[in-house]
Amino acid sequence: MNERGTLKVFTQERGAELGDLFGIFFEDLNHAADGGLYAELVQNRSFEFDPIDHSDYHALTAWGKVERGKGSAELTVEESAPFSERNKHYAVIEILSEGDGVGILNQGFNSGIPVKEGEAYMFSFYARRDSSFDVPVRIAVEGLDGIVHAAAEIAVCSDEWTKYEAVMTAKATDYSSRLVIVTKGSGKLYLDMVSLFPAKTFRDRPNGMREDIAAMIAELKPKFMRFPGGCLVHDGSLNADERNSMYRWKNTIGDIEQRPARRNNWRYNQTLGLGYYEYFLFCEDIGAKPIPILTAGYDPHHKRIVPLDELQPWIDDALDLIEFACGDSSTEWGGIRAGLGHPEPFGLEYIGIGNEEVGEPFFERYAYFHRAIKEKYPAIKIINSSGPFAAGGEYERGWNSARENRSDLVDEHYYQSPEWFLANYNRYDHFKVDEPKVFLGEYASWGNTYYNALVEAAFMTGLEKNAHAVGLACYAPMLCNVDYVNWKPDMIWFNNHEVYGTVNYYVQQLFMHHQGDHLLKIEARGFERPHAEPAASITGKLTLCTDLCSIQFRDVRLINDETGEIKCFEGLPEVLSDMQEDRLNGTAKRSMELGETDWDSYTLRFKAKKISGPKGFDVCFGKSDDKNQLIWEVGGWQNQDSMVVSKVDGRGSCLTQSLFTVETGIEYDFALEVSGRRIRTYVDGVLINDTEDKLPVIEAVYYSASSDRSTGDVIVKVVNVQEQSAAGQVVLEDLPKTPSMVEVIELSGYGLDEENDFESPKRIVPKRKELHPEANSFFYDFPGHSVTIFRVKKVLKQDRGRRNH
Structure with missing residues (x-):
């Protein structure tokens, strides 16, 4: 059993205000908005989708033509006589043969239009038609099997744009429905701003x-x-x-x-x-x-x-x-x-x-x-x-x-x-x-x-x-x-x-x-920190590579900055080319291995010139595999940056960035300088990046404390990222009275790779319990891999009175 550590909270020593943190x-x-937080169920409601939004988009994206029985119609989108000058497109349904009805349907987002049994839905559209004013337009929410879940009829009785509305109540639950609008008669039916909202929205x-x-x-x-x-x-x-x-x-x-x-x-x-x-x-x-x-x-x-x-x-x-x-x-x-x-x-x-x-x-x-x-x-x-x-x-x-x-x-x-x-x-x-x-x-x-x-x-x-x-x-x-x-x-x-x-x-x-509203002073003593090895130097494989560019490299040298030893690389100059033409021809060469080094302090020097392409190239170093390495990105993101990136288990961290553009046809003198975990990069002798790839040194526990102005509660947060539990005592210094109760909210007991998902949305959620300390301190074992929050409740007069009885 580990010795207990102590978390001492100075309940009367306020620090900075936490404000709107x-x-x-x-x-x-x-x-996140359309198809998400915004409750509209119709996708492309005003027929304004366009290839400028996405190359696959057009004015009828998410829409389809409906022809029932022997009905026949032509579906087009026009903009010559719009309802709104700011949204000019509208759908035109030309009835060629009415059959059992012709019209249009909307597929909604995801699997379709979702409806729930017993819930109401607000339909609206702007419409006009040039004949058959006495023929109703039927609005329906239908399943993929054609079963009608909700329906309404609207009489479009004008050749002027008019807004029409209807309320429909769903008779079944179906998350893959379609909104279907059909009519009979003759002539043309014009539609715009077709909308379907749940009647029940937030507030x-x-x-x-x-x-x-x-x-x-x-x-x-x-x-x-x-x-x-x-x-x-x-x-x-x-x-x-x-x-x-x-x-x-x-x-x-x-x-x-x-x-x-x-x-x-x-x-x-x-x-x-x-x-x-x-x-x-x-x-x-x-x-x-x-x-x-x-x-x-x-x-x-x-x-x-x-x-x-x-x-x-x-x-x-x-x-x-x-x-x-x-x-x-x-x-x-x-x-x-x-x-x-x-x-x-x-x-x-x-x-x-x-x-x-x-x-x-x-x-x-x-x-x-x-x-x-x-x-x-x-x-x-x-x-x-x-x-x-x-x-x-x-x-x-x-x-x-x-x-x-x-x-x-x-x-x-x-x-x-x-x-x-x-x-x-x-x-x-x-x-x-x-x-x-x-x-x-x-x-x-x-x-x-x-x-x-x-x-x-x-x-x-x-x-x-x-x-x-x-x-x-x-x-x-x-x-x-x-x-x-x-x-x-x-x-x-x-x-x-x-x-x-x-x-x-x-x-x-x-x-x-x-x-909380104010920080409280808090100190930790006696918790056992995990053993930490001294930070290793950045060693491993070195590679030059490029993506969709053609780069010529020459005069590549690796220099031991402690001994002066120099490794030169034969077979240079070398052209790495990954242009689209090379990919199509099967002649692309994206990378050049430079071997590996176990030196603690070294400089990689080389000259490079871009022949063609939209960006620049990468220098990979400290590489054990593709998921664990450091990368100097030269001419990254739209050929605007020089960045040093660390990858751990395939997850990247940009350690530092500066502006730099690789110009075509210009030869630069590059240098990557590594000393321990310190990294510097130079272009033509000018320092561009200077950073350190720090390794995590795990704290015994991570903690903070605050006070809540409205309740008088003292709040203590403790995070244990270690696998083993941490035994501790929480001491509440200068607390006027013994707390009536300590509310504990905790996340613990889960595997590090576990996640919530649609099948188990509450697989990982906080759990609540209570402590009833008999003094201004209490013992607690912080589980491995846990987040624990204590809310120390203020003593109320009536609580004290009940205890006395």
Whole structure:
């Protein structure tokens, strides 16, 4: 039996305020909005899908022609006489022979239109026809076998666009139905904005949210919600009227018929039915502070840049958004909000400018936004950006911009291996209290297993203990439709009728429910740390490789920096070529092995010239196999970066990044310098990257403590990532009275590779129990691989009275 350690909580020694620390991030990727949180059941409801959204899309995507009996019809899409100038396409059903009815059907999302027995559904469409006004249009939800689950009839009695509505109640449960619209008669029937909503949405909002997904989000009790992204904020053209435009918030409010369809940069269509007004309502409904993120007029993906002398309208958009949220109804945008049905201000404390931007054009423009917002709305907290990397040149550029402009927060993003999170558990220990705070706007370890969630919990105790420097944090992404996966891991998974929370979800929920308001001083002593071997040097195989490029290498040398020994490589110069033509001809050569080294300190030098191709090349080193290695990516991601990446069990972590572009036809002198676990890269003698591949040193336990102002509870969190249990005593120093009860919420007893899924959505969930200590301390054995939360309940007078009797 291990000796017991002690966790001493100083219940009267308050530290930093935890504020709005833990919240959520919403981005419409993985069909998180359309086909997800947004409750609309019809896909491509306004016939606006287009190849610009996805190469396979067209105006009738998800639609099909219906011809029954001996019916015959022609189905086309026109735009000459639209209902809405912003959504010009509409369907035309020309009745050639009525038979038993002709028309159109919609397949919905996933397996089809889901309906549940006894539940009502709100149907609507805009329609007109040129004859047969007395012939009804039949609306039905039908199974794949043709059985009708719900139906209604509508008389389209005008040749002018008119909105028609009907309520249908399902007679059966079927998650693979079709919405079928048929009619008889003659002439043409014109349809647009065909919609089917569950009558029961979250909080019964019209144009509302899917109840089960929204409820699961609400059950997190987040302090804030960041929206609408993510990369979709800034990826697009500068013209707000173009379908391919950047995300412009003013396009997302008002009548849904007038909101233009948008290309979502995750390669699908975005209806914008879930827009800024709905975002603010949803934040209000779940008690989360809204954090909108706006573009600064710079698209780093395609180098689209608003000239500085044309920037004012973009700045005005930001100022107008604040007025939309905060202004009373006498203001222009406050009045517009009131006209939408919300006369009271939503309130707004935070606004973000930019998302993961890299490059000087963004930071030059950010300063203009910052000055204008602070001048008009000095109380608004403004969030700057530091790019999508945890360290490096652009990360430092972002922080320097934040310091110069006195930004309130800096948005940090990183997706890394669990090992990186453990190695960087104390990342924020030395951040200064008088500098901008960190908004950890996107983070996750690669995976939705119990191990991933356990490691994230350990890291989150570090976020709490550094509340002096970390102001906000949200796991990302939040939502994923299982049939439309753009990115994973994700916190909540769903199909068209089911939803479940991953283990990561339950860890986030634990930290949100038990955040507390102030840190409390806490000390750990006597816990046995696992034995840690000295960090090994980076040794192993070295390889040069390229992807879809042709690169010439020469003068490759490996130098022992301690002894001066030099290894030269014969057979050079060598051309690695992986162009499409080479792949088709079977002549592609992607890599060149350079052998391996066991030297502790070495430099790989070589000259390289790109002959053709869109990117650059990789230098793999410290390689034991393809899943475990380090990579210097030269000309990575759109040929913009020089990055050093660590791979552990196939899960990558970008250790550092700087901007660098490999120009065609220019020979560069490259050097990779490795000393122990320190890595430096040089191009033509200039230092480009400087980093350390830190190995995790496992703590005996990870812990934090806080106090809850509203309840008086003392909250203690303990994470044990070791396999063996940790015996401990929790000591509550200076607690005035013996607690009446200690509530214990714990995740434990699961295999590291276990996950929740649709078959077992609650396989891994926290369990609750009570302790009734007889003094201001108690013993507890923290199971191996566990997350434990104690809520020490305040003693109430009536509790004491009952004890005395």
